[in-house]
Amino acid sequence: MRDFPILRIHPGRVEVLGTFADMQAAFFSPDPKAVARIERATTEGALGIVAHFYMDPELQSVLHAVKSPRVHIADSLAMASAAIRMAEAGAQTIAILGVDFMAENVRALLDRGGFEHIPVLRLSREPIGCTLAEAADAPAYDAFLDTAAAAPSAAHVIYVNTSLQAKARAAAKLATVTCTSSNVVRTLVELGIRRPEARLFFGPDAYMGANIATLLEALGQDDNNDALQTLHPQLSAALARDLAARFSYFTQGVCVVHHAFGADVAERIASDYADAHVTAHFEVPGEMFRLAQRAAQQGRGVVGSTSHILNYITDAATRSSSRRFILGTETGMATAIIHSLKEALPPNAAPIDLIFPVATEAVTPSAALTSGTAALPLLPGARASEGCSTGGGCATCPFMKMNRLETLLSLAECAIAGTLTRASLSPFEGYEARYPASTLDLGPGIQSMVEMQHFQATGHFSETFLAHVHRPK
Numbered sequence: 001m002r003d004f005p006i007l008r009i010h011p012g013r014v015e016v017l018g019t020f021a022d023m024q025a026a027f028f029s030p031d032p033k034a035v036a037r038i039e040r041a042t043t044e045g046a047l048g049i050v051a052h053f054y055m056d057p058e059l060q061s062v063l064h065a066v067k068s069p070r071v072h073i074a075d076s077l078a079m080a081s082a083a084i085r086m087a088e089a090g091a092q093t094i095a096i097l098g099v100d101f102m103a104e105n106v107r108a109l110l111d112r113g114g115f116e117h118i119p120v121l122r123l124s125r126e127p128i129g130c131t132l133a134e135a136a137d138a139p140a141y142d143a144f145l146d147t148a149a150a151a152p153s154a155a156h157v158i159y160v161n162t163s164l165q166a167k168a169r170a171a172a173k174l175a176t177v178t179c180t181s182s183n184v185v186r187t188l189v190e191l192g193i194r195r196p197e198a199r200l201f202f203g204p205d206a207y208m209g210a211n212i213a214t215l216l217e218a219l220g221q222d223d224n225n226d227a228l229q230t231l232h233p234q235l236s237a238a239l240a241r242d243l244a245a246r247f248s249y250f251t252q253g254v255c256v257v258h259h260a261f262g263a264d265v266a267e268r269i270a271s272d273y274a275d276a277h278v279t280a281h282f283e284v285p286g287e288m289f290r291l292a293q294r295a296a297q298q299g300r301g302v303v304g305s306t307s308h309i310l311n312y313i314t315d316a317a318t319r320s321s322s323r324r325f326i327l328g329t330e331t332g333m334a335t336a337i338i339h340s341l342k343e344a345l346p347p348n349a350a351p352i353d354l355i356f357p358v359a360t361e362a363v364t365p366s367a368a369l370t371s372g373t374a375a376l377p378l379l380p381g382a383r384a385s386e387g388c389s390t391g392g393g394c395a396t397c398p399f400m401k402m403n404r405l406e407t408l409l410s411l412a413e414c415a416i417a418g419t420l421t422r423a424s425l426s427p428f429e430g431y432e433a434r435y436p437a438s439t440l441d442l443g444p445g446i447q448s449m450v451e452m453q454h455f456q457a458t459g460h461f462s463e464t465f466l467a468h469v470h471r472p473k
Contacts (some may be wrong), residue, residue, distance in 0.1 A: 209250060265287075
């Protein structure tokens with residue numbers, strides 16, 4: 001059986017083990033001309049760039065090399081906040097490198113902050129979708145919300161990976177707050193404490209919902225579990241059991257990328273990489289979640305957001321004797337991890353293995369890559385390097401990869417040529433993030449994100465929001 005592909009990170013250099021790892025490493029040394037153009041555009045040309053961690057390695061490596069306060073790579077929670085800071089500091093246009101719900105969120109929160117005049121540009125003329133966002137726009141989610149709204153007392157927590165329309169439809173039916181993978185558990189616990197009579201509903205990510213239910217059930221069995229106070233200072237085993245009984249989640253939404261971390265992958269990690277640190281995004285299937293959760297309890301793993309994974313690997317790489325790390329999320333995270341470790345690893349440090357889990361059946365020979373009589377493996381790929389198997393593999397988001405460096409460089413040239421006015425941006429008119437045509441009042445959807453920002457800043461929900469949680473009849 002072949003090993004998983006590995007990026008072996010030495011102080012100052014990266015070693016490649018496996019074809020898929022080679023594909024990731026090919027662009028870790030960016031084109032200096034591209035770096036210079038974007039650096040000039042974001043300093044002299046007043047362009048701001050906000051990107052998600054899941055960009056392709058070529059694009060992300062260029063952005064990591066740019067020295068400018070107007071370039072920020074982050075998870076979805078931090079992207080809008082970074083855009084607002086750039087607008088406050090004088091950015092005249094914001095480029096969003098992500099999927100459309102991220103651009104929509106940035107557009108809405110900039111408008112809310114008084115920056116309606118600043119264009120927000122996507123990097124594709126075509127829609128950049130998201131399977132989770134599509135799940136929340138489906139009739140099944142409306143039916144889920146109707147069930148929630150019929151409860152005598154209920155609150156709804158909607159994942160940020162949804163359209164503004166979905167957030168608005170939900171908020172029109174019952175008290176709704178947006179969450180991210182980094183704050184979802186704390187959000188639910190705080191709601192449960194402040195409204196002990198309310199049922200708690202979450203969606204649209206079915207895996208995340210199931211993982212939360214599993215977590216609450218496990219926490220409810222041990223009052224001495226150190227994780228209780230880590231998640232929330234008032235969380236106890238009794239409260240975890242109570243929250244588990246009041247918690248419901250939507251069962252029909254899945255991230256196509258994290259779906260790749262199925263049972264086959266989890267079994268191979270457990271059997272062949274038992275000493276490795278295991279990181280997993282909250283969106284992975286239950287088998288991978290439970291594996292990472294057990295590892296976390298033993299001090300060699302983490303389950304959470306992209307930022308949680310990045311911070312965990314950076315920290316553990318400097319203090320742990322184990323040098324192997326399973327990357328249980330989209331492979332684009334590798335670029336940020338490598339750049340972080342370049343700064344964190346001392347010159348004499350032992351190398352770090354960043355391991356990409358790929359299902360056995362996703363490791364297939366390619367007719368295009370042959371050497372003599374032996375076919376070279378091409379990872380991942382069910383048939384022609386782009387497919388995914390039902391057991392796992394192909395942890396690469398095709399939507400995120402629709403953002404192109406060539407488009408960003410064209411926009412940079414526009415910024416360098418002169419001020420970023422509506423007239424000078426006319427070639428990019430089709431790229432602008434706009435609100436969807438809708439008969440809905442989108443304000444409540446925006447307010448659900450504002451409430452999340454308030455909760456992040458204060459640790460509490462506003463009394464106005466809590467007043468909307470249904471009271472017992």
